[in-house]
Amino acid sequence: MNKTDLHIHSVYSDGSQSIDEIFCEAKKEGMTRIAITDHDALPPWEEVREARDRYRIDTLTGVELSCRDPLTGRSVHLLGYGFSPAAPHIRKFCEDMTLRRRRQNSRQLSILKEMGYRFECSKLLEYMTPGGVLQKQHILLMLMDAGYTEHMFSSLFFELFGRRGVLLEEDDSPHFEEGMYAILADGGQVALAHPALGELWDLVPVLKELGLAAIEMDHPVHSAQDRLRAAELAQKYDLELAGGSDTHGNYSYIQRRIGECLSHWLTHDNLSERMHFVRGLLEEASKEALMRGSRPMRSWDKGKQDWVSEVDLYIQEKIVQAIRSRYPSETIISEELPNGSLSKGFNWILDPIDGTRNLLYERENYFISLALYNGNIPVLAGLSDPKRSEIFLGERGKGVTKNDMPLPALKPVAMHQAIFENGTKANHLGKLLSEVQAVRYSGSIVKSLSMLLTGKRHLMVSDKVRIWDYAGGVFLLEELGGAAKIYPGKGRGGADVLIAAVSRDLLEDALKAIKEDGWDER
Template identity: 35%
Template sequence: MKADLHVHSNYSDGSDSIKKVMQRARENGVTQISFVDHDTVDGLNEAFELGQKYGMEVVPGVEISAYDFRRNRKVHILGYHYRTDAPHIKKLCQPLLERRHAHSLWQVEQIQAAGYALNKDKIIETAKPSQTVYKQHIMKHLSSPPYPSTAYQQLYKGLFKGNGVASGDIEYVDAFEAVRVISADGGIAVVAHPGQLDSYEIIPELIDVGLKGIERNHHDHTEEDHQKVELLAKRYNLMLTGGTDYHGSFGKSIDVGDILSHTIL
């Protein structure tokens, strides 16, 4: 079996539909897949239906935008195999989605005020089926060069980072609460790409509230990250997962199944 347990669709900040992602996955020999769209489980039923059609196992997934308030840094928490109605996950994430959407629309206004021609209604339409606008949806209306290009990255950083007119971020949810709600819904909580966000220190602290795993295989992880993850997993008896963190044209040049999980869930 081949498992890619970290893919995104257009239910959050991925460019591709679930159908298109699963077609690519099937072509690349992936047999188990998990859509971990940010803070939403809205695409789960569609993924289940297409999984039956393509003969692929779909693992319920989500990536919660969480925060380590003690160390003042982001921590993304993946959730797998939760109950499909996911009441606790939805209750925690819905205000987060609303904050993100409102912030994105504020960013549109700031960029418009800086002299860029943007149509808010068209951006909202572009985002569908996601009910939340992300920076990637705004950038689609600003840049024809692709995400990996120098032109795209310069514009993105100039607008959204540092002193950019649309810089700033929303308040994320507490990482401990993210792990708790995934566990409350019967799921498996996993710290996502700790090497990318430097999330290592909080991992032992999350054990007591139900953390079950760490993402090892990720395109931003170095060999040093692999060693750190493996050491922590061995010390605290945690499972190892992984995947491509696929976002289609809204992310790095990588295809579904290029990076596989250590674990079949």
């Protein structure tokens, strides 16, 4: 059974539990997926990832951004999911909010001292994690330690932070449009948190126009009527139904357990053993590639402008060692290994760095690709863009995810609307080139295929590919409803020719145009 809680707070904002404690409790509650959604703060992804692997509970990047509706002054909280761990736009939003809170905290502490409270401000640092955000719960802990109250949510809490509390200030959070932009710009999806709290129902169509993907239905403060209203709005505006416990551990007036409320969106079975293995390999390899690719590196021309760098060789060595250690009897085919061929059993097909020249000259637009075949049938694959912190994963019959968020089925595109990725040096594509909308070239076969997966490109042709270039990307493309045609040995220098499209119809139209150009199976 899938059990997904997409609303959990940790010590990195106003929760009392560490990352490890959250995952430990989630394991006891039988959760299959969780998201840590700290207020205007991002926990270290490495720490989250380690806990994910330790407890074998799936997770995805998450955050809760504090915004407001400038017309009414209402507080609007936006939950973001599945964004790039680098998250530059979200981090900028959080940094700005931290500065606002620090100014607010200074005013609040000054008021407390004027009221006669005596305390050590340095104690506040003990309650916060490095890089954490100071919250009202931390101020209450300080006052508890100073002997002014025995409980966090005594009458003192309401005197200070209640509806007319002396420390309560007018909300000066950013416009909700800024929060929407930050999450979407980092590749995430947005859900409206607990809409009943601020009676935010009227904002749903406005937020939908800005890119809202979901509305939180199951939440501890929502009544049966609130849940029904959320479901009706979701149906009306084609939104998903999110949900979660909104637990803050002990830092909540009413303590909530993880899994008390569950999401109907982004529910997920734990990854298979092999898919979990592939994701871990790609995450570690991407970290190494990013670090090693940012400094001077040696490279060699293998012939005819086919380059290999020391990063290619290092990544290959690490991944090959890991596969041989875990699955010693299985075949490995890789670009920088001696020629290999598919066997009857399991075959790992690796391209340690696709787009080596991009790595050498641009330090970006390169990919790592790893696929697993059973005989000649692909069963799973993963692609990683280290620079953008994006990982695509897919298993046969289970769809494809990008940063653990499911990708939708690809939409058909007519030839005249297609953005075409041209990876050929042939002068025989006049018919095809005249029919497409625009032509681009990324310098990486895997990157080109990844752009087909996300609808940024619709059609591609390359006349110099090998199985490691396309094994993973073509499999994921077909899982999303795309199609590809491969002509073995018909390309430049005896390489393969690859033609791929977001739909079978577009592929057939492209093949027809190529045939009219007289360049179909040369």
